[in-house]
Amino acid sequence: MLRIETVNEDNFEDVPSPCKYCLYWQTSGPFGEETLKPEMEQEKREWFNEVNREFGGCIKIAYLNGKPIAFMQYASARFFPRAGVYASGPPSEDAVFLACLYISDKEARRQGHGSAMLKDLTVELKERGFKAVETYARKSSDDNPSGPLALYLRHDFRIERDKNDFPLVRLEL
Numbered sequence: 001m002l003r004i005e006t007v008n009e010d011n012f013e014d015v016p017s018p019c020k021y022c023l024y025w026q027t028s029g030p031f032g033e034e035t036l037k038p039e040m041e042q043e044k045r046e047w048f049n050e051v052n053r054e055f056g057g058c059i060k061i062a063y064l065n066g067k068p069i070a071f072m073q074y075a076s077a078r079f080f081p082r083a084g085v086y087a088s089g090p091p092s093e094d095a096v097f098l099a100c101l102y103i104s105d106k107e108a109r110r111q112g113h114g115s116a117m118l119k120d121l122t123v124e125l126k127e128r129g130f131k132a133v134e135t136y137a138r139k140s141s142d143d144n145p146s147g148p149l150a151l152y153l154r155h156d157f158r159i160e161r162d163k164n165d166f167p168l169v170r171l172e173l
Contacts, residue, residue, distance in 0.1 A: 003063045021041040062103075087166075118151070118152075
């Protein structure tokens, strides 16, 4: 049974690795293995606390039979410095930026969990009064933290700008 929860201080420790210490979207400089370390978890918590205060819920975890299997983070693009550097960007100011939708448990992929998480997110964002959600989806690989382009197109996202392997896609809410 899939359960999707908004992250708070009580369940932050359940954020799956490497997501709990990945600061890819929260930084703008070089990124590689040297910046993707468990020691970065405190910085991720600090970012989460700041964004949660200003934006509200911004991270969700999906649990399958009680085990965390997936992660999603989203907020205004201003909280994600790297969002503006993609060739197909920048994200629109009127949209929530979905930085990651990642099924970290590879055995749980292709079972509809990403679709369930997208649906959960769009319901929440509609209730919160947001106009749209945007993300960069990858064309050439399904193994991507943002999610494959085909997933978003199946859920009525449309390609907003397409200048490389990561088109910016948008769903009007």
